Amino acid sequence: MSYRYWKEYFTVNQTHFDQLDWNVADELSAEERKCIYHSLQQFQKGENSEGKHLYSFAKTFPDPEYFESIKLFIKEEQKHAQVLAKFMELHSIPKIKSHWIDSVFRGLRKFFGLENTIIVLVTAEIIAKVYYRALYQASSSTLLKKICNQILQDEDQHLAFQATTLNHFYHSSPRWKQIITRSWHRVLMTGTIFVVWLWHKKVLKSGGSFFSKFFMETMLVYFEVERNIKLSGQLTSQSVKA
Numbered sequence: 001m002s003y004r005y006w007k008e009y010f011t012v013n014q015t016h017f018d019q020l021d022w023n024v025a026d027e028l029s030a031e032e033r034k035c036i037y038h039s040l041q042q043f044q045k046g047e048n049s050e051g052k053h054l055y056s057f058a059k060t061f062p063d064p065e066y067f068e069s070i071k072l073f074i075k076e077e078q079k080h081a082q083v084l085a086k087f088m089e090l091h092s093i094p095k096i097k098s099h100w101i102d103s104v105f106r107g108l109r110k111f112f113g114l115e116n117t118i119i120v121l122v123t124a125e126i127i128a129k130v131y132y133r134a135l136y137q138a139s140s141s142t143l144l145k146k147i148c149n150q151i152l153q154d155e156d157q158h159l160a161f162q163a164t165t166l167n168h169f170y171h172s173s174p175r176w177k178q179i180i181t182r183s184w185h186r187v188l189m190t191g192t193i194f195v196v197w198l199w200h201k202k203v204l205k206s207g208g209s210f211f212s213k214f215f216m217e218t219m220l221v222y223f224e225v226e227r228n229i230k231l232s233g234q235l236t237s238q239s240v241k242a
Contacts, residue, residue, distance in 0.1 A: 013076065020146060036202075040093060041096045042099045045102050047084060057113055122185075130204075132152050133152065136207070186222075
């Protein structure tokens with residue numbers, strides 16, 4: 001897909017949370033609130049980014065419409081953070097200013113140019129695909145379920161968008177670099193799975209996952225994304241429903 005397509009997609013999708021009704025009473029039990037409290041704080045923080053380094057790297061990409069697409073993509077990620085923050089405020093869950101996991105990911109995104117930045121982003125988005133499914137199951141809140149559903153739909157498209165870019169780097173790199181890059185991504189993905197399980201297992205378990213299931217579901221999404229990066233970069237929303 002061209003970056004003109006992605007620019008148009010992100011532009012049209014800016015109203016994707018307009019269907020939420022914040023005036024309807026929303027229920028969240030004390031037990032559910034305790035379960036998701038710290039986990040939701042960290043994911044809300046992770047969704048919120050100014051994208052300074054990504055902007056800087058994106059300017060070097062040969063297609064000028066990529067930069068415009070990235071600006072809209074970051075705006076959409078920030079919208080996720082805003083909606084989650086509004087839900088948290090509704091249920092007296094304060095935002096946090098920092099978290100070490102978020103700091104590590106932000107640090108990793110600064111190094112080695114645009115390709116590595118996108119790899120780190122993709123890793124987080126793959127995790128999000130499994131996490132928000134678990135969060136959906138972990139709560140009886142109608143509002144939170146709608147938020148999770150919309151974020152999951154957005155993440156499908158984000159993975160497609162990022163696969164298109166990584167496909168460009170994959171086919172323009174020598175074989176040895178392809179091997180190193182894909183090996184780095186697998187190491188990062190595996191390490192991230194363990195870290196996320198340790199810090200978010202209350203939500204994941206409440207959502208029906210045990211570690212081996214969480215690991216398998218995450219790696220299935222990872223392998224599908226990798227396949228699409230190598231083959232065509234034309235990742236569709238149906239491709240990552242695993």
